[in-house]
Amino acid sequence: MDDPFSFRETKAGELLVSRGGRVVVTLGGAAASRVLRALDAASTDDEQQLVLAKSTGNYKRGNERGRER
Template sequence: MPEDARGRLVSDPFEYRVTKDRKVLVSRGGRLVVTVSGAAAERLATGIEAAEAAGDATAVQHLPARATGNYRRGNEKRATR
């Protein structure tokens, strides 16, 4: 997995919760970012569980980050007001 160049995944990590019906709720900063369901949720939950078992903290953060899509790429421009 690529490194987090700006260190954002360390200072502001993703949190996730797998529900009984195998949906994955991904949040960051206390706010729900995305709910993943179906086959994608099963792949995400399996990947997270495997990364946790291997002790790979970087992968545990990269998997939910990728599941969110275009979330905080770093190329957003600030509003000028």
């Protein structure tokens, strides 16, 4: 992946998801716990990137489909 997501957990329990050096979303509480569990369960870097992409809420907007011909 050319521009992968990264993340870090703060002492306050928040999860900061970044891409390109900029924080794109801050998750807290149950959402942060859920994403951290999914990241621990992911076996490959690609799976981790998918979890992080989905956590941003900007995943699969519907325009990703190819031509239907």
